Amino acid sequence: MKSLYELARRAHQNIKPYVPGKPEEQLYRELGLTKVVKLASNENPLGASPKAIRALRQSAHKINRYPEGSAYYLKQRLAKELNVQMETLIIGNGSSEVISLTLQSFA
Known part of the structure; x- marks a missing residue:
């Protein structure tokens, strides 16, 4: 039986892993240094969006609960915005x- 490495495309066999x-x-x-503007890991140099901070504050009382795992409402909104199912x-x-x-779906 071939290993996963052998099954991978030759071009992908030696890809270097991402270093954050x-x-x-x-x-x-x-x-x-005393000040750093980090962009190497896709950080936003302007900080969090005020809308995101407001949303966090509004939902902070639910922080002791696990989020709804299927992301139903997010999917519903995205589907509408993107015109997809x-x-x-x-x-x-x-x-x-x-x-x-x-990958786990095909393992």
């Missing part, structure tokens, strides 16, 4: 999770 940007605290320590949408905690879920 260093945390600000590490940059301060290593480089002796809800069943065609996959919601995950970042691309790594979605890729992992996709």
Whole structure:
């Protein structure tokens, strides 16, 4: 039986793994900096959106509960905005999770 490595396309067999940007605290320590604008890991240099902060404040009283796992209302809204069927949408905690879920579907 072939290993997953052998089954992968030759061009993909030697792809270097993603190396995330260093945390600000590490940059301060290593480089002796007092201010850093991080963009290496897709951070927003302007900070969180005021709308996102408002939404967090409005839902803070529910922080002790697990979120609804199917993301029904998010899918419903996205489907309407994108003019697609809800069943065609996959919601995950970042691309790594979605890729992992996709691979697990065929394992």
